[in-house]
Amino acid sequence: MxxxxxxxxxxxxxxxxxxxxxxxxxxxxxxxxxxxxxxxxxxxxxxxxxxxxxxxxxxxxxxxxxxxxxxxxxSEIPVDDADDLFAVREALEAATARRAARRAAAQFSAGGPDTQWWETRRELAAILDEGDEAVASGQVELLPELNIRFHLGVAELSRSSSLTALLRQIAGKIEWLYASDVDSRGIRSWAEHRGIMAAIDAGNAEAAEQGMAAHVHGSRSGYLSRFKEKDANAM
Amino acid sequence: MxxxxxxxxxxxxxxxxxxxxxxxxxxxxxxxxxxxxxxxxxxxxxxxxxxxxxxxxxxxxxxxxxxxxxxxxxSEIPVDDADDLFAVREALEAATARRAARRAAAQFSAGGPDTQWWETRRELAAILDEGDEAVASGQVELLPELNIRFHLGVAELSRSSSLTALLRQIAGKIEWLYASDVDSRGIRSWAEHRGIMAAIDAGNAEAAEQGMAAHVHGSRSGYLSRFKEKDANAM
DNA sequence: CATACAGCGATTGTATTCAATCTCACATTT
DNA sequence: AAATGTGAGATTGAATACAATCGCTGTATG
Incomplete structure (x- = not known):
């Protein structure tokens, strides 16, 4: 890959x-x-x-x-599929977050150092710092790219190449939807990443899964409310 | 495409x-x-x-x-991802079934003939007949292929190329999981297709969505129960 | 006047050829 | 003996050359 x-x-x-x-x-x-x-x-x-x-x-x-x-x-921008893509993404990312937390828990219980895992984990920390810095300095235009990298990073922590590949595709479509109309995502959305990361680090699979699901769900709601005037048929 | x-x-x-x-x-x-x-x-x-x-x-x-x-x-067979793949598939196919039913309802209310839709619909009817015939004659080895074609056909009725493309990928993985260990799927599972198709034809979005979700969910349960002795970690 | 059709330019699909890189065995060194 | 460097062979990445197909225009024909 x-x-x-x-x-x-x-x-x-x-x-x-x-x-x-x-x-x-x-x-x-x-x-x-x-x-x-x-x-x-x-x-x-x-x-x-x-x-x-x-x-x-x-x-x-x-x-x-x-x-x-x-x-x-x-291809056509999948604007008609936005709602469903978010729904699929919610199920998908709930799974990756849960698996990432499970793997984090296994990290402390047994097994070797797993340098690959720590490498990705370190990269995620850097992404979070970079995003916070971007928020602090008002450079919100950097957030979309960092947002994708964070979510793909969590998927990579899940060690499931199937789910990661699927997320990569859906994330591409979602990014496409956002970029075609709006230039940046909300700042509040970014702040939620820390909580998800903490749940993963703590090995709390339920909290990670629910946190990620809520995060994606909120993202979906934000998107739909922003474009509800254009797509009256969506929902 | x-x-x-x-x-x-x-x-x-x-x-x-x-x-x-x-x-x-x-x-x-x-x-x-x-x-x-x-x-x-x-x-x-x-x-x-x-x-x-x-x-x-x-x-x-x-x-x-x-x-x-x-x-x-x-690549490695995504056996560790089976549970999550089924979960994503459930969300995905619930969406395609719902959209297919919506489109069927729109078919009778207004708009042109939409020959493409009817073409796919006719193909689905043929697939259902073929599957029933296979069941009747005991040729269950034909069911996996027909099963994929049915589900992809429903996705095509949904007129969402994004969702169809995603399903195509997940279906490939699921098929891979089945083919690597078991040669055929259950007959009961096949019989459920008629009900889903009827809900779509009736334009009943809720029934189509729930029927498809239950169908996929049952498929997932069947798969997991069959391999639960091999994967104790899978939930 | 509408329509079928033949030719041509443009574009895609494939084959062939050459350059760049990796793998692995083997020799060398410490 | 273990680790490291080196070179040959194999394999991939890319460029060029050629064949096949499509779309369109212009013309002839009913």
Whole structure:
């Protein structure tokens, strides 16, 4: 699996894949835009082959749609699916938080040092500090990126590659939803992260699960209330 | 998006991708197996380029893991994630069933004929008939494939490509779990499909959602009870 | 005037070729 | 003897070249 939190991409293919995804999420490539492989190849200074590989991956991720011999286009922003995506994310992240807490508890009871776990845990601490600093200095525009990294970090602590992969996809969609309309998430939402992290560190699976579920649920409510005038059918 | 139910794959890349996935799910490629691009290329009589594209897609799908310049290996069967995967699937499919029912209701109230919807609906009817026939003739080995097609068909009725894509991935994992240990699913489980379909057709969103949730929940319980002796830690 | 269709430019899909990197065995050193 | 450095072979990553298909325009035809 590619390094999820710190993306030190060694190959052009991975780098281009991330670049295209970002361009889609942040609106540089609007929905419906036709994507030609040649243009991307020349734009990033590489050949078509790695571009094609990136497109195949992004197709599975749901950001582009391709038809054989007809080319690729940017997918529609899943705004109609927002409510359901949040619901799935709630179930998903409740599971990752619970598992992360379980694993933290196991960390003190027995077994080796598990350097990988501590590495991720340390990274999460840095993310929390960075986010607090961003809040203190008023740079709320940094929060969305940090928010994703925090949640993916918790998923990584859960040591479930399946759940982490699923969250990565849903998180991408959620980010897409936010970025298309609003530039930053709430500050209060960020503050809840500390509590979740504390529950995980304490090995309290129930508290971690419920804390994460409430956190995501609140995020969902915030999102829906913000856009309720646009989507009257949502709920 | 690729044709999900009837997979008429025009390009070798898509065909090989499906073939590799099947080989992984049904154990021909055990977990941890090292995959070299050349071997797959010669095996399927194509060059390495489409094989690489297939591998990039399967990597996102979670069936293989790759490290730059080091090659790809078959991922571990997500047996530890089974419980959580079922939980996520329950939330996911409850949403697709509810949306499918909503869309069915809208079908009669207003709007054009929506041939695409009816096409999928007709395909679902055929799947149900096929499954019943398989049950009647004792060919339970056909049920897993039909089961996936039914659930993906409902997702397609929901007209949410995001949810459908997510379900496709989770369904792949679930199938992987089943195929690795047990050859067929229960007959009773199949019989529940008719009720869900009826709720969708009636446009009864609540009944569809709850029926699907109960169906998936029962499937989860059945799976866990069957393997509870192997995984004592799974709840 | 609407319509079918043939040709052509553009684009995608694949094959081939070359460059970059990793793995692993083996020799060397402490 | 254990650890470390080194080089050959194998494998992946990417670039280029070629084949197959699509979409569109322009024309001929009823």
């Amino acid at each position: 590619q390094p999820s939190l710190a993306s030190g991409d060694p190959t052009p293919r991975a780098r281009v894949q991330d670049e295209i995804r970002r361009d889609i999420i942040f609106g540089k490539l609007p929905a419906g835009t036709r994507i030609t492989e040649s243009s991307l190849a020349t734009k990033y200074g590489i050949s078509r082959v790695p571009v094609r590989e990136a497109l195949r991956a992004l197709e599975v991720e749901g950001f582009v749609e391709s038809k054989p011999f007809a080319g690729s286009t940017v | 690729q044709p999900s139910l009837a997979s008429g794959d025009p390009t070798p890349r898509a065909r090989v991708q499906d073939e590799i996935r099947r080989d992984i799910i049904f154990g021909k490629l055990p977990a941890g197996t090292r995959i070299t691009e050349s071997s797959l290329a010669t095996k399927y009589g194509i060059s390495r380029v489409p094989v690489r594209e297939a591998l990039r897609a399967l990597e996102v799908e979670g069936f293989v893991e790759s490290k730059p310049f080091a090659g790809s290996t078959v």
